[in-house]
Amino acid sequence: MxxxxxxxxxxxxxxxxxxxxxxxxxxxxxxxxxxxxxxxxxxxxxxxxxxxxxxxxxxxxxxxxxxxxxxxxxxxxxxxxxxxxxxxxxxxxxxxxxxxxxxxxxxxxxxxxxxxxxxxxxxxxxxxxxxxxxxxxxxxxxxxxxxxxxxxxxxxxxxxxxxxxxxxxxxxxxxxxxxxxxxxxxxxxxxxxxxxxxxAHINYKNAIINAKEDSTVVICKNTGTPVRCLKNNLTDKYFAIEKTPKSLEKFKKLTIGALKRAVQEGDTLNGSLMCGQIASNIxxxxxxxxxxxxxxxxxxxxxxxxx
Ligand SMILES: Cc1cc2nc3c(=O)[nH]c(=O)nc-3n(C[C@H](O)[C@H](O)[C@H](O)COP(=O)(O)O)c2cc1C
The missing domain is CATH 3.20.20.70 (Aldolase class I)
Incomplete structure (x- = not known):
């Protein structure tokens, strides 16, 4: 059908x-x-x-x-x-x-x-x-x-x-x-x-239309819930703490409310700008x-x- x-x-x-x-x-x-x-x-x-x-x-x-x-x-x-x-x-x-x-x-x-x-x-x-x-x-x-x-x-x-x-x-x-x-x-x-x-905040939309084919990364692989989003401060911090002790607690602190921060406040540095690789074509x-x-x-x- x-x-x-x-x-x-x-x-x-x-x-x-x-x-x-x-x-x-x-x-x-x-x-x-x-x-x-x-x-x-x-x-x-x-x-x-x-x-x-x-x-x-x-x-x-x-x-x-x-x-x-x-x-x-x-x-x-x-x-x-x-x-x-x-x-x-x-x-x-x-x-x-x-x-x-x-x-x-x-x-x-x-x-x-x-x-x-x-x-x-x-x-x-x-x-x-x-x-x-x-x-x-x-x-x-x-x-x-x-x-x-x-x-x-x-x-x-x-x-x-x-x-x-x-x-x-x-x-x-x-x-x-x-x-x-x-x-x-x-x-x-x-x-x-x-x-x-x-x-979503205009900053989030602008970040998508300015993205290149290698602008996204996948975070949270090691917690079993991989998420694709645009590279920014948040993702840099994520990778920096990945191999440090108590990383799970640190991840939680870093990522809680992060999508909302991007959507509502337009925080393109520390918000989670979830989007797909196709952003580079948009x-x-x-x-x-x-x-x-x-x-x-x-x-x-x-x-x-x-x-
Ligand atoms: C910001 C964002 C939030 C999403 N939230 C959900 C969700 O709550 N539930 C769900 O099933 N999929 C969710 N998805 C996946 C989308 O529904 C959709 O399947 C995906 O975006 C398709 O890939 P594309 O981004 O390349 O178009 C989300 C995707 C994005 C970008």
Whole structure:
């Protein structure tokens, strides 16, 4: 089944959930432009999530989703809100959604986990999820170890449910490449971060459009939760304390609240500027509608060129 039919959207483009960033203004703009906007519930209380869902319903009559980070302590409460508000599409990260699957199925909710390993993709298909987002290590935020170019064709050989490619995509080339590799749609995070509707601080957006291909690094590998972000004071300090005693405690102190610092205060030195390697291909802050329309118009041109 086509991802556009499954999700009842015009274009096969999902906005990746981004904690402290993908709130109603960005999410509704993506849905209104024909893609699928996704609220990031990570770090939210149940009341905050409820408010954001209601805001979204007021800003768009198009489908939108909610992302559930399964390691959050208040996950059960967030799921209650999702059910109360009759959200129809869920993406999940940081674990298996197995414990909620029966509840979601009963409520006719479409469930799409994010995976970065073949064995997890196979497990998810067996569990009966509707589609999967396959995220390569080029992506921004928390990542796996394998690049999209390798991961997507590998997983697409082994499973039959629709695949949405994520990690390293910002334009029509990425859309076409993803489809060639076996996906039926794309999810972008970093591209939508540099949009007018994104609530992140302008310093954060400017840092993305000024990034080069080697501007990102992966920190927190040794704590088991690798994160890709732009190089800055924070990442320099991280690598400096990596081999010193009590580094875990020091890491915690360094990274707690660091994404919020970047998003809300525009602290490009000591904030965590999470973003993907694709930032180097993004040179302009655009409206969400222009991002989506440019991709779809240029995709059609690209297709006619290669026929
Ligand atoms: C700042 C930031 C925050 C993110 N937060 C989340 C999150 O809360 N939940 C999630 O499943 N993925 C999260 N992601 C991953 C995105 O949803 C998306 O899969 C990823 O950005 C795709 O790769 P790209 O950045 O190359 O487009 C985040 C990514 C970024 C850049």
């Amino acid at each position: 086509k991802i556009t039919e499954l999700l009842n959207i015009k274009y096969p483009i999902l906005q990746g959930a981004m904690a402290h960033i993908s709130y109603a203004p960005l999410v509704s703009a993506v849905s209104n432009a024909g893609g699928l906007g996704i609220i990031a519930s990570g770090g939210m209380t149940k009341d905050e999530l409820k408010k954001e869902i209601i805001k979204c319903k007021n800003l768009t009559d198009q489908p939108f989703g909610v992302n559930l980070m399964l390691m959050e302590k208040n996950c059960d409460d967030l799921v209650k809100v999702i059910l109360e508000e009759k959200v129809k599409i869920i993406t999940t990260g940081a674990g298996s959604p197995e414990r909620y699957l029966e509840t979601f199925k009963k409520a006719e909710i479409i469930v799409i986990p994010v995976v970065s390993k073949l064995k997890h993709a196979i497990k998810m298909e067996k569990l009966g999820v509707d589609a999967i987002i396959v995220e390569g290590s080029e992506a921004g935020g928390h990542i796996g170890e394998t690049s999209s170019m390798v991961l997507i064709p590998e997983i697409s050989k082994h499973i039959n449910i629709p695949i949405i490619a994520a990690g390293g995509i910002c334009d029509e080339n990425g859309l076409l490449a993803s489809i060639a590799l076996g996906a039926s749609g794309i999810q972008m995070g970093t591209r939508f971060l540099a949009s007018h509707e994104c609530p 040179n302009e802050i655009l409206s969400v509608n222009d991002i989506i329309q440019n991709i779809m118009n240029n995709y059609t041109k690209l297709l006619s060129k290669i026929k």
